[in-house]
Amino acid sequence: MTDTADIPQSYEPTLGDYFALLKPRVMSLVVFTAFVGLMAAPTSLSVVESFCAVLFIAIGAGASGALNMWWDADIDAVMRRTAGRPIPSGRVDPEDALYIGVALSGLSVVMLGLATNLFAAAFLAFTIFFYAVIYSMWLKRSTPQNIVIGGAAGAFPPVIGWVCATGTAPLEAWLMFALIFLWTPPHFWALALFMRSDYDDAGVPMLTVTHGRRFTRVNILCYTIILAAFAIAAAFTGLGGPVYLIVALVLNALFLKGAVDIWRRDETMSEADNFLTERSFFKLSLLYLFAHFGAILIDAVFFSTVLASWSIL
Amino acid sequence: MKVEHELHQRRRGRNIGVGLLLAAFIGLIFALTVAKVTSESFQLPNIEQGAGE
Numbered sequence A: 001m002t003d004t005a006d007i008p009q010s011y012e013p014t015l016g017d018y019f020a021l022l023k024p025r026v027m028s029l030v031v032f033t034a035f036v037g038l039m040a041a042p043t044s045l046s047v048v049e050s051f052c053a054v055l056f057i058a059i060g061a062g063a064s065g066a067l068n069m070w071w072d073a074d075i076d077a078v079m080r081r082t083a084g085r086p087i088p089s090g091r092v093d094p095e096d097a098l099y100i101g102v103a104l105s106g107l108s109v110v111m112l113g114l115a116t117n118l119f120a121a122a123f124l125a126f127t128i129f130f131y132a133v134i135y136s137m138w139l140k141r142s143t144p145q146n147i148v149i150g151g152a153a154g155a156f157p158p159v160i161g162w163v164c165a166t167g168t169a170p171l172e173a174w175l176m177f178a179l180i181f182l183w184t185p186p187h188f189w190a191l192a193l194f195m196r197s198d199y200d201d202a203g204v205p206m207l208t209v210t211h212g213r214r215f216t217r218v219n220i221l222c223y224t225i226i227l228a229a230f231a232i233a234a235a236f237t238g239l240g241g242p243v244y245l246i247v248a249l250v251l252n253a254l255f256l257k258g259a260v261d262i263w264r265r266d267e268t269m270s271e272a273d274n275f276l277t278e279r280s281f282f283k284l285s286l287l288y289l290f291a292h293f294g295a296i297l298i299d300a301v302f303f304s305t306v307l308a309s310w311s312i313l
Numbered sequence B: 001m002k003v004e005h006e007l008h009q010r011r012r013g014r015n016i017g018v019g020l021l022l023a024a025f026i027g028l029i030f031a032l033t034v035a036k037v038t039s040e041s042f043q044l045p046n047i048e049q050g051a052g053e
Helices: A004-005 A015-020 A023-039 A047-071 A072-077 A096-114 A118-140 A146-166 A171-194 A196-202 A214-235 A242-264 A268-274 A276-312 B001-039 B047-050
Strands: none
Touching: A015 A023, A015 B001, A023 A047, A023 A146, A023 A171, A023 A276, A047 A072, A047 A096, A047 A118, A047 A268, A047 B001, A072 A196, A096 A118, A096 A146, A118 A146, A146 A171, A171 A214, A171 A242, A214 A242, A242 A276, A242 B001
């Protein structure tokens, strides 16, 4: 509430305030994973088409972010992590956020359809709907599995990228989907562990609130084991390659160790060092996703060219 | 007067920004069009057959 009082009545939102509605940090992840999906696909688009594809997927993701901020303004105002967002801080009118979200959703879907193909546009439309309606409006406030199901929304961009290039969504595209999908729960539950009072205050049924923090630690470990098994196995599919295999082996070992450390600790230990292990696990999770997709990109771009030149010889 | 002035200043920044974004969007559509019509797979739609479909 103090934040709102700081903003004068006549405050004129800047372009930067509107840009903040699009969740730029989430968008950067979307840009990267969509780009990898696009490049990993066997057929390639022209440079301009690829640029348009990634741009409109990113705008679509930003639009769903704006819709999420419009809907969740009441929760965001309570949580320390999100109280500075444009709507709870009073910089942007909630209705403006709604209009921007709807307008950019339409624009991004239509433009992606024109730039690439209708299947990709339909996928993007579904993703926006899934994140804004199914996750934000429905599941987030009603089930402690919100993170698990909401993770699907974040997992769609590489699939859309792939569909942009080929018009189809084969197994390899869904492997990338599964990688993000399985990664999301440990990533967010680690955050929930060290941002503890936030979700309690806001009344969001995070696993930490509904089933306790011990249970959350066990769940982080379970999901990490499934994720690690899956991520390493994916190295032996069409998606994998030598770089991916090395990255997967190293990072999954580190990630598993982090998850076991979190599982071994209790609240007194965590409070003693201000959630040091949980925080470093969260940071590692960001590197984890970035490195896996970077490896997929390197294998797809570099090794496919090398192999192609070998087959010519 | 000073408050008014500042308000206009801030709005002007936003308006210029929106103008630049629109100009960039127009440029992008143009580039996309050029990329599409110069690609090898490009065909002009057959108007006589297309009308029946």
